[in-house]
Amino acid sequence: MASSTTATPTRPARNQGLGRILVMVYAVFALSAFARSLFQILSQFDVAPVAYLLSAFAAVVYVVATLSLARSGPGAWRVALAAVLVELAGVVGVGLWTVLDPGLFADETVWSRFGAGYGYVPLVLPLVGLAWLLAHRPDRSDAAASREER
Structure with a gap:
């Protein structure tokens, strides 16, 4: 006997597949x-406090x-989006800062020169x-389901 509900295609969760990588x-x-x-x-803070912070x-x-x-969920999606945008602003801002005024930093940061020390992965x-x-992006049904779970 066939089910009376229609199957709707679902996309894989955000944290599955490539998302897991x-x-x-x-x-x-x-x-x-x-x-x-x-x-x-802990060992050399006085050398370059701005870079280390x-x-x-x-x-x-x-x-x-x-x-x-x-x-999973829309709340986690929003936090992830904010974190990734802050990361992007940080790597571009610090990257520009360290390229335009290289003498300003006594040592490298993760984001120095746009992450050059880490193969530009940052x-x-x-x-x-x-x-x-x-x-x-979570759709409206994801947000409604999340509210119903509370």
Whole structure:
């Protein structure tokens, strides 16, 4: 006997497939930026406090992006979007700052020279994340289901 409901095509969850790889890349950057900034702040903070604090800020942004990209739902989508936009603004802003006035920073940050020290992945990552998020934007039914679960 056939079901009386019609099947509607569903797209894969935002954190599945390529989304899962994106979460893993963000997790690696969160861990590496956190470890690097923690070491620098604890061992040589007086050498380049601005650079090391910017690296710590980048680590926080990567952690927030990782956690929100790994979750489902419209609230997590909004947090992920905000984190990726902050990341993009940070890498472009700090990148420009370090290119236009290289003597300003006594040491590199994750976002220095647009992430050159990390193979420019910090510049490409928010673009890929933004494209992924916009392609997996929650629709109105997702938002309504989320409200009903509360």
